[in-house]
Amino acid sequence: MYKVLVVDDSAFMRQLIKSFLDSTGKFVVTVAQTPLIALDRIRKFKFDVITIDYEMPYMNGVELIKKIKEITDTKILMISAYTRPGAYTTFEALSAGAFDYILKPSSEEELEEFKYELIKKLTAVCEECKKENTSKVHKLPAAIGGKILLEDSIVERVRLARVIGIGISTGGPPVLEKMFRSLKEDFPIPILVVQHMPPNFTKPFADRLATIASKCIKEASDMEEIKVGCIYIAKGGYHLAVEEINGKLYTRVLDLEKIRSHKPSADILFSSIAEACGKASVGIVMTGMGSDGSGGILEMRKKGALTIAQDEKSCVVFGMPKAAIEKGAIELVLSPDQIVELLNRV
Missing domain, CATH: 3.40.50.180 (Methylesterase CheB, C-terminal domain)
Structure with missing residues:
Protein backbone atom coordinates (compact mmCIF):
# COMPACT_ATOMS: atom_id res chain seq x y z
CA MET A 1 0.00 0.00 0.00
CA TYR A 2 1.27 3.43 -0.94
CA LYS A 3 0.84 6.33 1.49
CA VAL A 4 -0.60 9.50 -0.03
CA LEU A 5 -1.13 12.93 1.49
CA VAL A 6 -3.84 15.01 -0.21
CA VAL A 7 -3.52 18.76 0.44
CA ASP A 8 -6.52 20.84 -0.65
CA ASP A 9 -8.67 23.46 1.06
CA SER A 10 -11.75 22.21 -0.82
CA ALA A 11 -13.60 19.51 1.13
CA PHE A 12 -15.14 18.32 -2.15
CA MET A 13 -11.75 17.83 -3.85
CA ARG A 14 -10.24 16.16 -0.78
CA GLN A 15 -13.09 13.67 -0.65
CA LEU A 16 -13.10 13.18 -4.43
CA ILE A 17 -9.38 12.38 -4.61
CA LYS A 18 -9.58 10.17 -1.52
CA SER A 19 -12.53 8.19 -2.89
CA PHE A 20 -10.82 7.67 -6.25
CA LEU A 21 -7.62 6.42 -4.61
CA ASP A 22 -9.46 4.30 -2.01
CA SER A 23 -11.30 2.51 -4.84
CA THR A 24 -8.02 1.02 -6.13
CA GLY A 25 -7.00 -0.72 -2.93
CA LYS A 26 -3.42 0.48 -3.55
CA PHE A 27 -3.33 3.63 -1.42
CA VAL A 28 -3.70 4.73 2.18
CA VAL A 29 -4.86 8.34 2.02
CA THR A 30 -4.35 11.11 4.58
CA VAL A 31 -5.87 14.56 3.98
CA ALA A 32 -4.86 18.08 5.01
CA GLN A 33 -7.07 21.12 4.46
CA THR A 34 -4.32 23.74 4.84
CA PRO A 35 -0.59 23.96 4.06
CA LEU A 36 0.18 24.37 7.76
CA ILE A 37 -1.56 21.11 8.64
CA ALA A 38 0.18 19.45 5.69
CA LEU A 39 3.63 20.54 6.87
CA ASP A 40 2.89 19.27 10.36
CA ARG A 41 1.88 15.85 9.01
CA ILE A 42 4.89 15.69 6.69
CA ARG A 43 7.20 16.27 9.65
CA LYS A 44 5.52 13.48 11.62
CA PHE A 45 4.84 10.85 8.97
CA LYS A 46 6.45 9.39 5.87
CA PHE A 47 4.47 9.56 2.59
CA ASP A 48 5.19 8.06 -0.81
CA VAL A 49 3.56 10.90 -2.72
CA ILE A 50 1.76 14.19 -2.01
CA THR A 51 -0.92 15.93 -4.09
CA ILE A 52 -1.18 19.71 -3.79
CA ASP A 53 -3.72 22.29 -4.95
CA TYR A 54 -2.46 25.74 -5.92
CA GLU A 55 -4.98 28.13 -4.38
CA MET A 56 -4.88 27.64 -0.60
CA PRO A 57 -4.86 29.77 2.55
CA TYR A 58 -1.58 30.91 4.19
CA MET A 59 0.59 30.01 1.20
CA ASN A 60 0.10 28.94 -2.40
CA GLY A 61 1.03 25.56 -3.86
CA VAL A 62 4.42 26.65 -5.18
CA GLU A 63 5.43 28.08 -1.81
CA LEU A 64 4.28 24.88 -0.13
CA ILE A 65 6.32 22.73 -2.52
CA LYS A 66 9.44 24.70 -1.62
CA LYS A 67 8.71 24.22 2.10
CA ILE A 68 8.14 20.49 1.62
CA LYS A 69 11.40 20.09 -0.30
CA GLU A 70 13.24 21.52 2.72
CA ILE A 71 11.84 18.65 4.81
CA THR A 72 11.63 15.64 2.50
CA ASP A 73 12.26 14.41 -1.05
CA THR A 74 8.77 12.89 -1.31
CA LYS A 75 7.30 13.11 -4.81
CA ILE A 76 4.72 15.87 -5.34
CA LEU A 77 1.86 15.98 -7.87
CA MET A 78 0.39 19.44 -8.61
CA ILE A 79 -3.36 19.80 -9.17
CA SER A 80 -3.52 22.47 -11.88
CA ALA A 81 -6.20 24.70 -13.36
CA TYR A 82 -6.95 24.17 -17.06
CA THR A 83 -6.18 27.78 -18.00
CA ARG A 84 -3.26 29.70 -19.45
CA PRO A 85 -2.53 31.39 -16.07
CA GLY A 86 -2.78 27.91 -14.58
CA ALA A 87 -0.12 26.78 -17.04
CA TYR A 88 2.39 29.39 -15.87
CA THR A 89 1.72 28.43 -12.26
CA THR A 90 2.19 24.76 -13.12
CA PHE A 91 5.62 25.39 -14.62
CA GLU A 92 6.62 27.27 -11.46
CA ALA A 93 5.51 24.23 -9.45
CA LEU A 94 7.50 21.85 -11.66
CA SER A 95 10.54 24.09 -11.36
CA ALA A 96 10.10 24.15 -7.57
CA GLY A 97 10.15 20.36 -7.40
CA ALA A 98 6.80 18.81 -8.37
CA PHE A 99 7.34 15.70 -10.51
CA ASP A 100 4.19 16.26 -12.59
CA TYR A 101 0.75 17.83 -12.67
CA ILE A 102 -2.84 16.83 -13.34
CA LEU A 103 -5.65 19.05 -14.57
CA LYS A 104 -8.46 19.73 -12.12
CA PRO A 105 -11.85 18.67 -13.55
CA SER A 106 -14.02 21.62 -14.52
CA SER A 107 -17.15 19.59 -15.33
CA GLU A 108 -18.78 16.28 -14.47
CA GLU A 109 -17.75 14.92 -17.87
CA GLU A 110 -14.07 15.35 -16.97
CA LEU A 111 -14.23 13.36 -13.73
CA GLU A 112 -13.45 9.98 -15.29
CA GLU A 113 -10.42 11.38 -17.14
CA PHE A 114 -9.24 13.03 -13.90
CA LYS A 115 -9.64 9.72 -12.03
CA TYR A 116 -7.74 7.80 -14.70
CA GLU A 117 -4.85 10.28 -14.85
CA LEU A 118 -4.65 10.59 -11.06
CA ILE A 119 -4.41 6.85 -10.46
CA LYS A 120 -2.05 6.29 -13.40
CA LYS A 121 0.42 8.99 -12.38
CA LEU A 122 0.45 8.22 -8.67
CA THR A 123 0.80 4.49 -9.29
CA ALA A 124 3.63 4.99 -11.78
CA VAL A 125 5.69 7.29 -9.59
CA CYS A 126 5.15 5.14 -6.47
CA GLU A 127 6.21 2.00 -8.30
CA GLU A 128 9.24 3.83 -9.68
CA CYS A 129 10.29 4.92 -6.20
CA LYS A 130 9.89 1.41 -4.77
CA LYS A 131 11.83 -0.31 -7.54
CA GLU A 132 15.22 -1.76 -6.86
CA ASN A 133 18.05 0.13 -8.48
CA THR A 134 19.42 -3.00 -10.15
CA SER A 135 17.66 -2.75 -13.50
CA LYS A 136 18.97 -4.97 -16.28
CA VAL A 137 17.19 -3.69 -19.35
CA HIS A 138 19.12 -0.46 -19.85
CA LYS A 139 22.66 -1.77 -19.45
CA LEU A 140 23.84 -1.51 -23.03
Missing part, protein backbone atom coordinates in the same frame (compact mmCIF):
# COMPACT_ATOMS: atom_id res chain seq x y z
CA PRO A 141 27.65 -1.92 -22.74
CA ALA A 142 28.49 0.62 -25.45
CA ALA A 143 26.27 3.22 -23.86
CA ILE A 144 27.34 3.25 -20.24
CA GLY A 145 29.57 6.01 -18.89
CA GLY A 146 30.91 9.24 -20.31
CA LYS A 147 33.59 7.54 -22.46
CA ILE A 148 31.15 7.17 -25.36
CA LEU A 149 31.11 10.95 -25.71
CA LEU A 150 34.77 10.90 -26.68
CA GLU A 151 34.14 8.87 -29.81
CA ASP A 152 34.46 11.16 -32.80
CA SER A 153 32.25 8.92 -34.91
CA ILE A 154 29.28 9.56 -32.60
CA VAL A 155 29.87 13.32 -32.63
CA GLU A 156 30.14 13.25 -36.42
CA ARG A 157 26.80 11.49 -36.75
CA VAL A 158 25.18 14.23 -34.67
CA ARG A 159 26.97 16.89 -36.71
CA LEU A 160 25.51 15.49 -39.94
CA ALA A 161 21.94 15.40 -38.60
CA ARG A 162 19.37 17.62 -40.28
CA VAL A 163 17.09 17.51 -37.25
CA ILE A 164 16.88 16.15 -33.69
CA GLY A 165 13.62 14.75 -32.31
CA ILE A 166 12.84 14.47 -28.59
CA GLY A 167 9.93 12.55 -27.04
CA ILE A 168 9.35 13.22 -23.35
CA SER A 169 6.54 13.17 -20.78
CA THR A 170 6.37 12.85 -16.99
CA GLY A 171 9.19 14.84 -15.39
CA GLY A 172 10.02 16.48 -18.72
CA PRO A 173 9.69 20.27 -18.26
CA PRO A 174 12.49 20.75 -15.69
CA VAL A 175 14.78 18.43 -17.69
CA LEU A 176 14.18 20.38 -20.91
CA GLU A 177 14.71 23.69 -19.10
CA LYS A 178 18.10 22.54 -17.85
CA MET A 179 19.15 20.98 -21.15
CA PHE A 180 18.24 23.95 -23.33
CA ARG A 181 19.78 26.40 -20.88
CA SER A 182 23.02 24.37 -21.04
CA LEU A 183 23.01 24.00 -24.82
CA LYS A 184 25.61 26.26 -26.44
CA GLU A 185 24.32 29.49 -27.97
CA ASP A 186 25.32 28.66 -31.53
CA PHE A 187 24.03 25.07 -31.55
CA PRO A 188 23.03 24.70 -35.20
CA ILE A 189 20.76 21.66 -35.48
CA PRO A 190 16.99 22.27 -35.19
CA ILE A 191 15.23 20.34 -32.42
CA LEU A 192 11.60 19.22 -32.42
CA VAL A 193 10.05 18.26 -29.09
CA VAL A 194 6.96 16.26 -28.23
CA GLN A 195 6.24 16.95 -24.56
CA HIS A 196 2.91 15.47 -23.50
CA MET A 197 0.89 18.54 -22.55
CA PRO A 198 -2.67 19.90 -22.98
CA PRO A 199 -3.46 22.67 -25.52
CA ASN A 200 -3.36 25.66 -23.16
CA PHE A 201 0.04 24.70 -21.82
CA THR A 202 2.40 24.33 -24.78
CA LYS A 203 2.57 28.00 -25.83
CA PRO A 204 3.35 29.22 -22.28
CA PHE A 205 5.84 26.37 -21.97
CA ALA A 206 7.64 27.36 -25.19
CA ASP A 207 7.68 31.01 -24.08
CA ARG A 208 9.12 30.04 -20.70
CA LEU A 209 11.84 27.93 -22.30
CA ALA A 210 12.74 30.74 -24.70
CA THR A 211 13.13 33.16 -21.80
CA ILE A 212 15.10 30.78 -19.59
CA ALA A 213 17.40 29.48 -22.33
CA SER A 214 17.66 32.72 -24.38
CA LYS A 215 17.19 30.75 -27.59
CA CYS A 216 14.80 30.52 -30.52
CA ILE A 217 12.14 28.30 -28.94
CA LYS A 218 8.53 28.38 -30.12
CA GLU A 219 5.31 26.42 -30.27
CA ALA A 220 5.28 24.78 -33.71
CA SER A 221 2.91 26.04 -36.38
CA ASP A 222 1.91 24.25 -39.57
CA MET A 223 4.07 24.48 -42.70
CA GLU A 224 6.84 26.48 -41.03
CA GLU A 225 10.25 26.03 -42.59
CA ILE A 226 12.53 24.44 -39.99
CA LYS A 227 15.33 26.89 -39.30
CA VAL A 228 18.89 26.28 -38.13
CA GLY A 229 19.25 26.51 -34.36
CA CYS A 230 15.52 26.74 -33.57
CA ILE A 231 13.61 24.52 -31.15
CA TYR A 232 9.98 23.67 -31.91
CA ILE A 233 7.53 22.47 -29.23
CA ALA A 234 4.60 20.33 -30.37
CA LYS A 235 1.25 22.05 -29.96
CA GLY A 236 -1.00 20.44 -27.35
CA GLY A 237 -3.94 18.62 -28.93
CA TYR A 238 -2.14 18.17 -32.27
CA HIS A 239 0.56 15.89 -33.64
CA LEU A 240 3.89 17.30 -34.80
CA ALA A 241 5.63 15.88 -37.85
CA VAL A 242 8.42 16.75 -40.29
CA GLU A 243 7.95 16.88 -44.05
CA GLU A 244 10.53 17.45 -46.77
CA ILE A 245 9.42 19.65 -49.67
CA ASN A 246 11.84 20.56 -52.46
CA GLY A 247 14.81 19.71 -50.30
CA LYS A 248 13.68 21.78 -47.31
CA LEU A 249 12.20 20.57 -44.03
CA TYR A 250 8.88 21.90 -42.75
CA THR A 251 6.86 21.37 -39.58
CA ARG A 252 3.45 19.78 -39.96
CA VAL A 253 0.80 20.25 -37.27
CA LEU A 254 -1.72 17.44 -37.73
CA ASP A 255 -5.19 16.99 -36.27
CA LEU A 256 -5.30 13.19 -36.33
CA GLU A 257 -6.50 10.56 -33.88
CA LYS A 258 -4.65 10.00 -30.62
CA ILE A 259 -1.85 7.44 -30.67
CA ARG A 260 -1.84 5.30 -27.50
CA SER A 261 -3.94 8.05 -25.87
CA HIS A 262 -1.38 10.74 -26.79
CA LYS A 263 -1.83 13.84 -28.91
CA PRO A 264 0.88 14.96 -29.59
CA SER A 265 2.60 11.61 -29.98
CA ALA A 266 6.34 11.03 -30.11
CA ASP A 267 5.73 8.07 -32.42
CA ILE A 268 4.30 10.40 -35.09
CA LEU A 269 7.27 12.76 -34.79
CA PHE A 270 9.92 10.02 -34.88
CA SER A 271 8.27 8.19 -37.79
CA SER A 272 8.11 11.37 -39.85
CA ILE A 273 11.78 12.13 -39.12
CA ALA A 274 12.72 8.60 -40.20
CA GLU A 275 10.87 9.16 -43.48
CA ALA A 276 12.13 12.69 -44.17
CA CYS A 277 15.72 12.49 -42.92
CA GLY A 278 16.73 8.84 -42.61
CA LYS A 279 20.17 8.44 -41.08
CA ALA A 280 20.72 12.22 -41.07
CA SER A 281 18.85 12.59 -37.78
CA VAL A 282 18.96 11.95 -34.04
CA GLY A 283 16.11 10.59 -31.92
CA ILE A 284 16.01 10.96 -28.14
CA VAL A 285 13.37 9.35 -25.90
CA MET A 286 13.28 10.60 -22.34
CA THR A 287 11.48 10.34 -19.00
CA GLY A 288 7.80 9.43 -19.13
CA MET A 289 5.12 6.80 -18.52
CA GLY A 290 4.06 4.26 -21.09
CA SER A 291 5.67 3.42 -24.41
CA ASP A 292 5.08 6.45 -26.65
CA GLY A 293 7.97 6.91 -29.06
CA SER A 294 9.23 3.33 -28.99
CA GLY A 295 7.81 2.39 -32.39
CA GLY A 296 8.80 5.59 -34.15
CA ILE A 297 12.34 5.68 -32.80
CA LEU A 298 12.76 2.05 -33.89
CA GLU A 299 11.95 3.21 -37.43
CA MET A 300 14.64 5.87 -37.05
CA ARG A 301 17.24 3.33 -35.95
CA LYS A 302 16.38 1.03 -38.85
CA LYS A 303 17.08 3.97 -41.19
CA GLY A 304 20.49 4.48 -39.57
CA ALA A 305 19.69 7.43 -37.30
CA LEU A 306 21.48 7.83 -33.97
CA THR A 307 19.01 6.88 -31.23
CA ILE A 308 19.41 7.77 -27.55
CA ALA A 309 17.43 6.97 -24.38
CA GLN A 310 17.64 8.78 -21.07
CA ASP A 311 19.18 6.63 -18.36
CA GLU A 312 17.00 5.12 -15.64
CA LYS A 313 18.70 6.89 -12.74
CA SER A 314 17.83 10.37 -13.99
CA CYS A 315 14.25 9.56 -15.08
CA VAL A 316 11.23 10.41 -12.95
CA VAL A 317 9.53 7.48 -14.69
CA PHE A 318 11.58 5.10 -16.84
CA GLY A 319 8.63 3.81 -18.88
CA MET A 320 9.22 5.43 -22.28
CA PRO A 321 13.00 4.88 -22.43
CA LYS A 322 12.59 1.33 -21.13
CA ALA A 323 10.00 0.47 -23.80
CA ALA A 324 12.27 1.81 -26.56
CA ILE A 325 15.28 -0.08 -25.23
CA GLU A 326 13.34 -3.34 -24.98
CA LYS A 327 12.31 -2.97 -28.63
CA GLY A 328 15.94 -2.76 -29.67
CA ALA A 329 15.44 0.82 -30.83
CA ILE A 330 18.20 2.45 -28.77
CA GLU A 331 21.91 2.74 -29.47
CA LEU A 332 23.02 4.88 -26.51
CA VAL A 333 21.72 5.32 -22.96
CA LEU A 334 22.83 8.64 -21.49
CA SER A 335 21.92 11.09 -18.74
CA PRO A 336 20.57 14.51 -19.74
CA ASP A 337 23.95 16.05 -18.85
CA GLN A 338 25.73 13.57 -21.12
CA ILE A 339 23.25 14.28 -23.92
CA VAL A 340 24.00 18.00 -23.68
CA GLU A 341 27.73 17.29 -23.53
CA LEU A 342 27.44 15.29 -26.73
CA LEU A 343 25.38 17.97 -28.51
CA ASN A 344 27.74 20.73 -27.43
CA ARG A 345 30.65 18.98 -29.16
CA VAL A 346 29.00 19.56 -32.54
